[in-house]
Amino acid sequence: MYPSNKLMGVQNSSALVRVDLNEASVDVNNDVQNGGLSQAESLILHSQKLQGDLQMLGTKIKHHEDSLYSLKEEKNKLDDSIINLQGIIGSLCPISTPKIDDGDRCPPGNEEEITEKILQHKESAAGILCELKSNQGTQASHLMLLKDVVGVVATLGKVDDDNLSRLLSEYLGVETMLAIVCKTYEGVRAIEMYDDECNIDKSSGVHGLGSSLGRSLANRFSVICLEYLRPFAGKFVLDDPERKLDILSPRLPNGECPDGFLGFAVNMINIDGPNLFSVTPDGYGLRETLFYNLFSRLQIYKTRAEMLQALPLISDGALSLDGGIIRSGVYFLGDREDVDVRFPRPGKLIPDSYIETERQLNNKKRRKETILEDIRREHSLLDIAKINFNKKKNEFLKFLAESSSYATQVQSAPDRLMPK
Numbered sequence: 001m002y003p004s005n006k007l008m009g010v011q012n013s014s015a016l017v018r019v020d021l022n023e024a025s026v027d028v029n030n031d032v033q034n035g036g037l038s039q040a041e042s043l044i045l046h047s048q049k050l051q052g053d054l055q056m057l058g059t060k061i062k063h064h065e066d067s068l069y070s071l072k073e074e075k076n077k078l079d080d081s082i083i084n085l086q087g088i089i090g091s092l093c094p095i096s097t098p099k100i101d102d103g104d105r106c107p108p109g110n111e112e113e114i115t116e117k118i119l120q121h122k123e124s125a126a127g128i129l130c131e132l133k134s135n136q137g138t139q140a141s142h143l144m145l146l147k148d149v150v151g152v153v154a155t156l157g158k159v160d161d162d163n164l165s166r167l168l169s170e171y172l173g174v175e176t177m178l179a180i181v182c183k184t185y186e187g188v189r190a191i192e193m194y195d196d197e198c199n200i201d202k203s204s205g206v207h208g209l210g211s212s213l214g215r216s217l218a219n220r221f222s223v224i225c226l227e228y229l230r231p232f233a234g235k236f237v238l239d240d241p242e243r244k245l246d247i248l249s250p251r252l253p254n255g256e257c258p259d260g261f262l263g264f265a266v267n268m269i270n271i272d273g274p275n276l277f278s279v280t281p282d283g284y285g286l287r288e289t290l291f292y293n294l295f296s297r298l299q300i301y302k303t304r305a306e307m308l309q310a311l312p313l314i315s316d317g318a319l320s321l322d323g324g325i326i327r328s329g330v331y332f333l334g335d336r337e338d339v340d341v342r343f344p345r346p347g348k349l350i351p352d353s354y355i356e357t358e359r360q361l362n363n364k365k366r367r368k369e370t371i372l373e374d375i376r377r378e379h380s381l382l383d384i385a386k387i388n389f390n391k392k393k394n395e396f397l398k399f400l401a402e403s404s405s406y407a408t409q410v411q412s413a414p415d416r417l418m419p420k
Contacts, residue, residue, distance in 0.1 A: 043403050050396040057389040064382035071375045072255055078368045079257050083249050084237050085361040087263040114154055114344045118178065121341070125191070125221040126152040126178040128210045135213070145205065148187025150226070150279060153179045153294070156286055157269035159343040164300070167319045168265060169342040171327065172294060177341045179222035181290060183280060188225050224290065226280045232288040242267075243276050243287055247297060250313035258313060260306025265298040265319065266291050270346055 115134070121127045129152065150156065154177040159165035169177055182188050193204040200207060210217045237244040244267040249257050262268075266287060275286045297316040301307040304324035307314075317327040325332035 046399065047403070050392065050399060053392050054389065054396060057385060057392055060385045061382065061389060064378055064385055068375065068378045068382065071371055071378060075368060075371045075375065076251075076255065078364055078371065080246075080249055082361065082364050082368065083257065083261070083263050084240065084244060084267070085357055085364065087244070087267050111155060111344045114342065117341050118152060118154065121174075121178060122215055123218055124178050125180055125206045125210075125217060125223075126154075128206055128213060128215050128217065129180065131213055131215070132209055145190050145209065148182050148184055148190065150181040150183060150275070150286070153177050153181060153224070153290070154341045154343060156181060156275060157271055157291060157343050158346045159269060160345060162345075163321055164268065164319075165342045165345075166336075166339065167321070167323070167325070168269075168295075169339040170336065171265075171298070171317075171319060171325060174339055174341055175222055176294065177339070179224050181224045181226065183225075184227045185225050188223050191223055224293075226284070226286075226289050227282075229289045229293045231280075231282075231284045232292045236288075237267075242270070243285060245288060245292065250299065250310060252313070258301075258306065258310035260302040260320075261310065262300040262302060262321075265295040265300055268300065269295075269343070 115130050118124070118126050118130045119134075129146070129149065132146070153172070154169075159168060180191065182191070191206050193201045195201050202208065202211065207217050232245050235246045237246050245264070247264050247267070250261060252258055269287070269291050271286050271291075277283075277285050279285050280289060295316075299307075299310070299314055299316075299318040301310065301318060301320045301324075303322050304320040307318050307320040307324050307326070310318070311326075314326060317325075319325055323336050
């Protein structure tokens with residue numbers, strides 16, 4: 001047999017396990033009168049050898065199976081790292097995708113432009129709050145009404161890619177994009193108050209502010225209370241300054257990520273530093289509360305075709321950069337809706353960290369190629385070990401059958417031939 005140290009390591013993967021099936025088998029047809037005791041000893045020794053070979057081959061199979069498990073675990077971690085780095089690069093440099101049409105009448109701009117769009121919704125609570133902040137400046141933050149208000153959904157996150165911003169805004173809808181976000185329920189109560197008969201007090205809260213600004217508030221509006229949102233229960237991506245959520249990527253039966261998968265929407269929102277930490281009384285940030293509840297595990301794909309191929313892996317909806325939308329089993333068909341209130345762009349599109357992130361991504365991809373080659377090699381070695389094990393097992397079973405025949409012959413021999 002080959003030395004074990006040349007068989008067990010992946011680096012010596014070219015060494016194949018060979019079993020000599022032409023070993024001299026025990027001849028149980030020899031005359032039992034000629035050395036019966038020696039023949040029995042030979043049988044015992046040969047049995048021990050076969051059992052030892054089987055044990056060695058079984059150990060080899062276990063080794064290759066363990067190696068495959070470790071390699072696949074490392075590959076899965078690399079896949080997640082690659083997706084996270086791609087998401088970071090996507091946030092640093094706009095995603096290059098074909099536009100749906102050339103008539104994009106409202107490309108997302110900076111925060112001031114988005115505020116102007118919100119102000120055009122004259123009868124909205126978001127428009128009233130934005131005008132109050134614009135008119136009052138820093139003094140507005142001291143008003144009791146606004147002390148617990150974090151902001152309007154559309155102003156609390158930024159998206160680098162115009163097309164993705166448009167899709168995410170369409171997915172949420174104008175009402176949600178204009179929703180007011182409060183830290184606690186006390187803030188919600190301050191926004192709208194009621195008289196003794198439970199009618200809305202139009203002289204207080206946001207209704208009173210609207211009247212003072214010459215704006216009427218006639219329709220319903222949404223207010224999101226962070227205190228009562230169930231935060232993401234998992235961990236954050238290790239060493240990620242954006243505190244992206246560590247969500248398991250979708251996997252095909254072969255362990256690969258589906259083609260075209262770019263990441264999760266909740267991790268593609270850029271959040272200002274102060275809102276990443278301790279926004280709620282319990283110390284949670286906006287990503288794991290507000291945006292996780294808005295997007296959950298919404299998946300982003302490059303094309304509609306790739307998104308549809310991954311349907312069995314989509315649980316909480318998906319978007320494709322060419323306009324496809326799936327939300328909880330509901331398919332959005334027809335022409336795209338032009339949502340004017342969208343997430344703004346960050347001020348700096350390509351920071352200095354872009355080159356370093358791209359270098360890390362390339363290193364991860366090269367390491368993944370090496371891992372895939374190791375996996376293929378280990379699969380080959382495992383198949384060979386299993387074949388040799390089965391051959392040796394059949395040899396052992398044949399030996400047992402022949403040994404049983406020999407034992408029968410010995411038992412039937414005259415007493416004078418038996419050892420004294």
